[in-house]
Amino acid sequence: MSGRLIAVSNRVAIPRDGQASGGLAVGVLAALKEHGGIWFGWDGKTTDSEPHDARVVDDGNISYATINLNRTEFDAYYNGFSNETLWPLFHFLLGFFKYDRHNFESYLRVNALFARKLKPLLEPTDVIWIHDYHLIPLAAELRRAGVTQPIGFFLHVPFPGYDVLRALPVHEHLLRCLCAYDVVGFHTQRDLRSFQECIAQPGIGGHILSDGRIRAGGRMFRADVFPIGIEVEDCGSLAHAHRDNPEVKLLRDSLMGRRMIIGVDRLDYSKGLPERFHAYERLLQHYPDNRRNVVLLQIAPPTRTGIRTYNEIREELEGIAGRINGRYAQIDWVPVRYLNRGYDRGMLMAMYREARVGLVTPVRDGMNLVAKEYVAAQDPDDPGVLVLSTLAGAAFELEQAVLVNPYDTDGVAAGIQTALEMSLAERRERHSAMIATLQRNDINAWRSRFIEALRHGHEGEQHD
Ligand code: GDG
Numbered sequence: 001m002s003g004r005l006i007a008v009s010n011r012v013a014i015p016r017d018g019q020a021s022g023g024l025a026v027g028v029l030a031a032l033k034e035h036g037g038i039w040f041g042w043d044g045k046t047t048d049s050e051p052h053d054a055r056v057v058d059d060g061n062i063s064y065a066t067i068n069l070n071r072t073e074f075d076a077y078y079n080g081f082s083n084e085t086l087w088p089l090f091h092f093l094l095g096f097f098k099y100d101r102h103n104f105e106s107y108l109r110v111n112a113l114f115a116r117k118l119k120p121l122l123e124p125t126d127v128i129w130i131h132d133y134h135l136i137p138l139a140a141e142l143r144r145a146g147v148t149q150p151i152g153f154f155l156h157v158p159f160p161g162y163d164v165l166r167a168l169p170v171h172e173h174l175l176r177c178l179c180a181y182d183v184v185g186f187h188t189q190r191d192l193r194s195f196q197e198c199i200a201q202p203g204i205g206g207h208i209l210s211d212g213r214i215r216a217g218g219r220m221f222r223a224d225v226f227p228i229g230i231e232v233e234d235c236g237s238l239a240h241a242h243r244d245n246p247e248v249k250l251l252r253d254s255l256m257g258r259r260m261i262i263g264v265d266r267l268d269y270s271k272g273l274p275e276r277f278h279a280y281e282r283l284l285q286h287y288p289d290n291r292r293n294v295v296l297l298q299i300a301p302p303t304r305t306g307i308r309t310y311n312e313i314r315e316e317l318e319g320i321a322g323r324i325n326g327r328y329a330q331i332d333w334v335p336v337r338y339l340n341r342g343y344d345r346g347m348l349m350a351m352y353r354e355a356r357v358g359l360v361t362p363v364r365d366g367m368n369l370v371a372k373e374y375v376a377a378q379d380p381d382d383p384g385v386l387v388l389s390t391l392a393g394a395a396f397e398l399e400q401a402v403l404v405n406p407y408d409t410d411g412v413a414a415g416i417q418t419a420l421e422m423s424l425a426e427r428r429e430r431h432s433a434m435i436a437t438l439q440r441n442d443i444n445a446w447r448s449r450f451i452e453a454l455r456h457g458h459e460g461e462q463h464d
Contacts, residue, residue, distance in 0.1 A: 003125030005037035005451065008118065010078070010134040012041040014057070014064050024131065024156065026231055029062070031447040036061035037126070040118050046071040054117050067117050069110065076106030079306045082134045085168065090133060090157045091270045091364040092164055096309055104170055108137055115141035122147065127454050130181075132156045139180040152183040152454040154226065157366040158393065159191040162198045172203045179206070179217035183454045185226040187367045187393040192225050199223075222457045226450050227397060228367050229442040232435065235349050235376035242350035251297075252354055258333075259294050259420060262355035264348065264370045265362070267300040267340070269313050272363040272389065272406040277320040277336070279361070279412035284328055284335060286410070287417050292333045294420065297355070301342035314340065352377035357419045358386045361406040365392040371401070375434045383431035385419035387412070397437050400430035 013025040032039060040054065043066035054065040069077070080103030088096035115138060122128075128151045130138050139151040165171045175198055178184055186192045199206035199216055206216030213222050242248055261280070265271035280296050300317070304310045321338040328335045343351070352358060358374030371386060371394040378384050388394060388401035395403055404415040422430075 002035070002455075003127060004123060005031055005035040006118070006122065006126050006128045007032060007037065007039045007131070008114065008128065008135060008138065009039075009041045009131040010082075011044060012039050012064055012066050024228070027228065027443040027447040028129075028131075030444060031129075031451060032062045033060075035451070038063045038065050038121060040065045040114075040121070042066065042074075043068055045069075046074045051113065051117075054121060056121075065118075065121055067113070069113075073106050073110055075306065076100075076103040077110040078134070079304070081107035083304055083307055084309075086133045087157070087270075089164065089168055090155075090160055092158070092160055093270065093364065094164065094167055096269060097167060099169060101169070107134075111135060111137040112141045114138055115145055115147075118142070119145050119147060122149065124149070127451065128152070129154065129450065129454065136174050137177040140177045143180050150182045150454050150457065151180070152185065152450060153178065153181045154185040154450060155191070155366070156187070156228070158188075158364055159186055159194045159198075161194045162201060165194075165198055171198075175199060175201075175204050176217055179204075179214075179219055179221065182221050182457050183450070184221065184223040185450055185453075186223070187225070187227050188396050189225055190396070191366075191393075192223055195223055222453060224453060226446055226453075227393065227441060228369070228446045229438060229444075230369055230372045230376060231443050232376045232438045235352075235373050236378075238346045239349035239353040239377035242346040243353070245347055245350055247347060248350040248354065251351065255295060255354075258292070259356040260354055261294060261296045261357040261359050261416065262351060262374070263296065263298040263300075263359045263361075264352075264374075265298075265300055265360075266303045267310065267314055267317070268303060269309065270362055270364050272361045273298070273300065273313070273317055274320055275363065275406050275409070276359060276361045276412070277317065277324065279406075279409050279416070280336070280359075281320075281324050281327075282409050282413035283416050284324070286413055290417075290420070291328060291335075292330060294335070295333075295337060296335060296359070297337045297339070297351070299339050299341070299343060299348070299351075302340060349373065349377045353379060353384075356384045357416060358384060359416065360386065360392065360394070361389045361404065361412060362392050363389070363406050365389070365394070367393040369394075371398060372438055375401075375431065376438055378431055380428070380431060380435070382424065383427050385422050385427055385430070386434070387415045387419050397441070398434050400433045 007028045045068040051068050056063050056065045084098045126149050130153045321336045352374045360371040386401040389406045390403050402415045404412045
C-alpha cells in the first residue's frame with residue numbers, strides 16, 4: 001500500500017531559505033519528500049474572529065496547509081491545557097500542574113477544528129501521522145468525521161505512569177482518544193510500559209496481547225518504541241563548516257585556552273537549568289582548580305512567554321547566574337555566560353564542537369536531541385564529553401555518556417569533574433561508541449520505522 005503522507009503538528013515548520021532546520025522538522029520533511037504529501041497545522045497567527053480554512057502553499061511534492069486560531073481559544077488550548085496541564089503532567093512535575101475544565105473544552109474544540117479543516121484535504125490512500133500532546137484527540141475527531149485511513153500518533157514527551165496520570169481529572173478521556181489511533185509511538189520502553197499500565201486500568205479495560213498489540217475501545221492497535229534520532233553526518237559537517245564563523249572565532253579567542261562547558265536548552269523548567277547552575281557552582285566550590293580555568297556557556301532561548309512560570313524561571317536563572325558571577329568572577333574571568341537568545345543552527349553546532357563538556361541535565365525529557373547533536377558535532381580525534389541526565393530518554397541509548405542524576409548537586413559537579421579530567425583515549429572510545437549508536441538509529445530510521453508500522457499495521461487487521 002502506498003499513498004501520500006499527511007503530517008500534522010501544532011505548528012508547521014515551513015523551511016526558510018538558507019536556514020538549516022533541526023530535530024523533528026528534518027524527519028518530517030524527509031518523510032514528506034519521500035512519500036509526497038501535506039504538512040498540516042497552525043500558522044502561528046491568532047484572530048479575534050473565526051479561523052480561516054487551510055491555506056495551502058505547494059513546494060514540489062510537499063504542500064504546507066495552515067490554519068489560524070481564535071485568540072481566546074488558542075490561549076486556553078495552547079498555553080492552558082497543552083502547556084500548563086499536559087506538559088508538567090507528562091514530565092512528572094505536578095508542582096507546576098494546573099487544571100481548568102474550560103481549558104480542556106477549548107483543547108477539544110481546537111482538535112475538532114483541526115479535524116474539520118483537515119478532512120477536505122484528505123485522499124483515500126493517505127496515511128496520517130499526528131505529532132505530540134497538543135493533538136491527542138485528533139484521531140478520535142477524524143474518526144467521528146468518517147476518516148478510515150491509517151492514523152498514527154507520536155508522543156515527543158515522556159508518558160507518565162498511572163499514579164501520575166490520574167492526577168488529571170480527564171485522564172480516561174485522553175486514554176480513550178489514544179485508542180482511536182492505529183499506531184501510538186513513544187521514545188523509550190519506559191514510556192511504552194507506562195502507557196500499557198494506564199491502558200490496562202479497569203476504566204479503560206485494554207488488553208495487551210502477546211505480540212504487543214492492544215485491544216481496547218472496540219479496536220485493535222499497536223503501541224511501540226521509536227526513539228527519535230538526528231542527522232549525524234550533517235551535525236558534524238555543519239560544525240566543521242562554521243568553525244571559522246566570525247562569532248565562533250570570537251568565542252574561541254575569548255576563552256583564551258580555558259575549557260568550555262556548554263548547555264543549550266529552551267528556557268523550560270523541565271530542562272533542569274537552576275539545578276544545573278547550582279551544580280556548576282558546586283564544581284567551583286569543591287574543585288577550586290577550575291576557577292579561572294572553565295567557563296559555562298548556557299544558551300537558553302525563551303519559549304512559551306505567554307505563561308507566567310516561564311517568565312519566573314527566567315528571572316530565577318538570571319538571579320543564580322548573577323550570584324555565581326558576583327561570587328567568583330575575577331577581572332579577566334566570568335564563570336557563567338548566560339545567553340537568553342537563540343543562534344543559527346550551524347553556529348550552534350560549531351559551538352558544541354568548541355566545548356569540552358556538553359552538559360545536558362533535564363529533570364525529565366522525552367528524548368533530548370541536544371545530547372545527540374553535541375556528540376555528533378564533536379571532532380572525532382579530540383572529542384568532548386557528554387554529561388547526561390539519567391532522566392532524559394537519550395540516556396537509554398547514550399550509555400557511554402557520564403550519567404548523572406540532575407537532582408544530585410554534588411553528583412553532577414563530580415560528573416563534570418570526571419568529564420574535565422577524562423583522558424583522550426577514553427574520550428575517543430566513548431565518543432565512537434555513541435556515534436555508532438546514533439548512526440544505527442538516525443532520524444531516517446525513526447521516520448521510516450514509524451511509517452512502515454503505520455502502513456503495515458493497517459493492512460492485516462482492524463476491528464476485533
Ligand atoms: C521535544 C521533547 C524530544 C535549541 N536552541 C537552539 C536550537 N535548539 C534546537 C536544538 C534541538 C532542539 O532545538 C531542542 O530539542 P530537544 O530534544 O533538546 O528538546 P525539546 O524542544 O523540548 O523537544 C524532547 C524532542 O521534542 C524531539 O522528539 O527530544 O524530549 O521535549 O534540535 O538544537 N536550534 C537553533 N538555535 C538555538 O538557539 N537553531
